[in-house]
Amino acid sequence: MTKTFKTFEKKKGIYISPEQIIAICWTLISIILLAIEGYTNLSFNGWTKIIVFPWLIYLIGLMISTFFRYEKEFGEFVGELILDYNYIKLNGVKYNLNQIKSISFTPTDTRGKFTSHTFEFSPHLSNGIDNIISIELITNQNKLESGF
Numbered sequence: 061m062t063k064t065f066k067t068f069e070k071k072k073g074i075y076i077s078p079e080q081i082i083a084i085c086w087t088l089i090s091i092i093l094l095a096i097e098g099y100t101n102l103s104f105n106g107w108t109k110i111i112v113f114p115w116l117i118y119l120i121g122l123m124i125s126t127f128f129r130y131e132k133e134f135g136e137f138v139g140e141l142i143l144d145y146n147y148i149k150l151n152g153v154k155y156n157l158n159q160i161k162s163i164s165f166t167p168t169d170t171r172g173k174f175t176s177h178t179f180e181f182s183p184h185l186s187n188g189i190d191n192i193i194s195i196e197l198i199t200n201q202n203k204l205e206s207g208f
Contacts, residue, residue, distance in 0.1 A: 062145045067151055068189045070135040077132065079122055080181055086115045110144045129183035131175070141171055141193060141206065148195065150206055161196045 171188030
C-alpha cells in the first residue's frame with residue numbers, strides 16, 4: 061500500500077491579507093482625521109464619526125471572523141512525498157528503507173486545528189501544511205527536510 065502527500069514550500073516573509081490591508085488603511089485614515097480634528101481648528105462636519113464608527117465595526121467583525129477562517133497557503137506545492145513499504149520518495153528522489161537511519165515527523169498539523177486563542181487579525185484555523193518530515197540517511201548525509 062502506497063500513501064502520497066503533496067510537499068509544500070513556504071515563502072519567507074509575512075502574509076498580509078486583503079482584509080488586513082483594508083483594516084490598516086482605514087486605521088491610518090481614522091487616526092489622521094482624529095489627529096487633524098484634535099490638534100487643529102479644522103472640522104470635517106461629522107465625517108470623522110461617519111468614518112470611525114464603521115471602522116470600529118469592521119475591526120470587531122474582522123476579529124470575530126478570524127475564529128472561523130483558515131490560514132492562507134503562503135508558498136507553493138513543489139512535489140510529492142510517497143510512503144511505501146519498501147521505500148520513501150521525496151520530491152522525486154527515491155530512498156530505500158535500508159538507506160535510511162531515521163525518520164521523524166514534526167509537528168503534527170491537521171486541517172481545521174485551532175492554532176491560537178488570542179484576539180488577533182490572522183485566521184485561527186490551520187490549513188494543515190505545517191508538517192515536516194526529516195530523513196537522515198545511514199551515510200550520515202545532512203538531514204533531508206520537507207513540509208507537507
